[in-house]
Structure formats: C-alpha cells, structure tokens
Amino acid sequence: MADQRVVYQFPISHYCEKTRWQLDHKELGYATRNLLPGGHRLFSQLRAGVGTLPVLRDGKRLIGDSTRIAYYLEKHYPQVPLLPEESAQRRQVIELEQQFDRYGVHVRRWLYGQLLGRPEVMRAMLAPYALPGLVKKGLAPVIERGVAQLYRVSPEPVAQSQVRLEQGLALIESLIKGDPARYLVGDVLTLADITAAALYAPLLSPAGSPWGFVDETSLPRPVQAVLQGYRERPAGQWLLARYRYDR
Ligand SMILES: N[C@@H](CCC(=O)N[C@@H](CS)C(=O)NCC(=O)O)C(=O)O
Incomplete structure (x- = not known):
C-alpha cells in the first residue's frame, strides 16, 4: 500500500533517487518524506541504524541504505526483477x-x-521544508559548512x-x-x-x-x-x- 511505504529522503540526494527509481520501476507506490539535513540522523539512526538517507519504511519495517533497500525490494517484490537469473x-x-x-x-x-557557495544550491536543498525564510537563511551557511566537512569538499x-x-x-x-x-x-x-x-x-x-x-x-x-x-x-x-x- 502506497501510504504504508515511505521513502525518507533529501529530494536532491542521488542515493534517494536510486531508491525512488527502483520503486518506480517495480510500480510500487510510495510517499516521500523530506527530512531536514542534520536532524535526519535522529530518525535514521534510531529507526534504521544508519546515519544516511534514504531510509525506506515498508509497513512496519524500516530499512536504511540504498543497497540494503535494493536487495530487500528484490526479495520481497520480485516483479520486474532487476537482478538477472543467470x-x-x-x-x-x-x-x-x-x-x-x-x-x-x-x-x-x-x-x-564546483557548486558549494552558490545560493541556488542551498535554496534547492531547503526549498521543500516549510520553514520561515529567516530560519532558512540562518540554516543555509550551517548546512553548507556541514556538507563541506562531511563530504570532504576541499x-x-x-x-x-x-x-x-x-x-x-x-x-x-x-x-x-x-x-x-x-x-x-x-x-x-x-x-x-x-x-x-x-x-x-x-x-x-x-x-x-x-x-x-x-x-x-x-x-x-x-x-x-x-x-x-x-x-x-x-x-x-x-x-x-x-x-x-x-x-
Ligand atoms: N551508502 C548509503 C549512502 C547514502 C548517502 O550518502 N546519503 C547522503 C545523502 S546523498 C546522506 O544521507 N548524507 C547525510 C549524512 O551522511 O549525514 C546509501 O547507499 O544509502
């Protein structure tokens, strides 16, 4: 059921895109929930044991990491398989x-x-969240520094x-x-x-x-x-x- 299946994501994360694509390919309905960068860990660590997104909720099960999600989906939803038999x-x-x-x-x-420091990047990253403009303005440089540190952007x-x-x-x-x-x-x-x-x-x-x-x-x-x-x-x-x- 689509409402029981949720992808917890950052919309511009390419690992989240990988999971969405697999679900779409299998024609499995799902909702998406955008978690705030940084704050996401509270949820992902506690509920799925990973520090990253995507996390998939399928009914009562929570699965973290796009690879684990991929094999979970292949096992439980073998239709339109993405792993060859041979x-x-x-x-x-x-x-x-x-x-x-x-x-x-x-x-x-x-x-x-190439892109960090350009205002449109943080704008795109924060666009999905219903936060007051001033809060987004305050968060942007914090997230930008976090991204640079976390992903070793030097x-x-x-x-x-x-x-x-x-x-x-x-x-x-x-x-x-x-x-x-x-x-x-x-x-x-x-x-x-x-x-x-x-x-x-x-x-x-x-x-x-x-x-x-x-x-x-x-x-x-x-x-x-x-x-x-x-x-x-x-x-x-x-x-x-x-x-x-x-x-
Ligand atoms: N191996 C993980 C990598 C996922 C990943 O790196 N996600 C990034 C977004 S692109 C993330 O959650 N970053 C936030 C963090 O590490 O705290 C997977 O395949 O799901």
Whole structure:
C-alpha cells in the first residue's frame, strides 16, 4: 500500500533517487518524506541504524541504505526483477552496484566542489521544508559548512574525486562498448544501470531528475567545458538515454 511505504529522503540526494527509481520501476507506490539535513540522523539512526538517507519504511519495517533497500525490494517484490537469473550476470550486477555506489561519493564531492557557495544550491536543498525564510537563511551557511566537512569538499579530495568519477564513466563505456543504447549487463535494465545512472545523474541534470537548479551557463567556463564533455561522451549519452527510456 502506497501510504504504508515511505521513502525518507533529501529530494536532491542521488542515493534517494536510486531508491525512488527502483520503486518506480517495480510500480510500487510510495510517499516521500523530506527530512531536514542534520536532524535526519535522529530518525535514521534510531529507526534504521544508519546515519544516511534514504531510509525506506515498508509497513512496519524500516530499512536504511540504498543497497540494503535494493536487495530487500528484490526479495520481497520480485516483479520486474532487476537482478538477472543467470548466475554470472547476477554476480556482475551485484559487483557493479557496489562499484557505482562508491563512484557516487566522488560524483557528489566533485560537484559540490564546483557548486558549494552558490545560493541556488542551498535554496534547492531547503526549498521543500516549510520553514520561515529567516530560519532558512540562518540554516543555509550551517548546512553548507556541514556538507563541506562531511563530504570532504576541499581542493585536493575534489581533484582526486574527478579522477575517480571519470574512471566510472570509462567503466560504463567499456560495458556498453561505446554504444549508449546498450545496458550495462545483458539486454535489459538491471540494478547496475539504475545505480550508475542515478548516481551520475547530478552531473547532467537529465529531464525528469531533481537537479538542474543551477544555470550551467553561469558556471566558470572550464567547469562548463568539463560538464559538456561528460554530456557528449558515450557514458553521458547513455545516462541521458536511460533517463529518457527507462526512468
Ligand atoms: N551508502 C548509503 C549512502 C547514502 C548517502 O550518502 N546519503 C547522503 C545523502 S546523498 C546522506 O544521507 N548524507 C547525510 C549524512 O551522511 O549525514 C546509501 O547507499 O544509502
């Protein structure tokens, strides 16, 4: 029942997007509840034993972490499966889900490295919460500092994260053999595709995704060029195709 299933989320979190996508793919109804960054831990730690979002409530059960949620959903809602039956392919999907989850950390750090400090980022982050304007104004710099600290958004780690995220793009390209129409494993969408596409999506803000609140043309030229390069290469085209055809 949709009202018994709730995704506790930050709307612009790419890990939350991964969980929403999986639920949507399985046509499982759900409501979303936006938790306030920082305050979310009170709920997530106590109720699901994790410090992060997403947390899924399914009836009486609470499950934290997008990977655990993914396997919970595959087990309890096997319709439209996202894990192949065939064992070699299944192993590959499981491995890729783990790998792209790790690349998601680098996508986030590199992107915050380019965007943190721009007012529209905090505006987008705080938009869903019914708080007085003055409170949001006071919270924004606190959350911004928290984000920078929590995700290690400083020049050296940000530069390293760019190298790492580009390794992930190269991995996508080797799996699809350069063809944006292909899936990562086999001939159908799997958990590997959803994980990779959702976790890289903030770089390209595909239509229908919760990003795109920053006007790319207002970014420094070198950053625009990097993003344009990501969009044009086969991995970027693949990601946009996954959003167009499978999201
Ligand atoms: N491994 C976790 C990572 C989730 C994650 O990093 N979520 C971020 C938002 S993108 C979060 O909750 N950050 C707040 C925090 O760490 O306190 C998952 O797959 O669910």
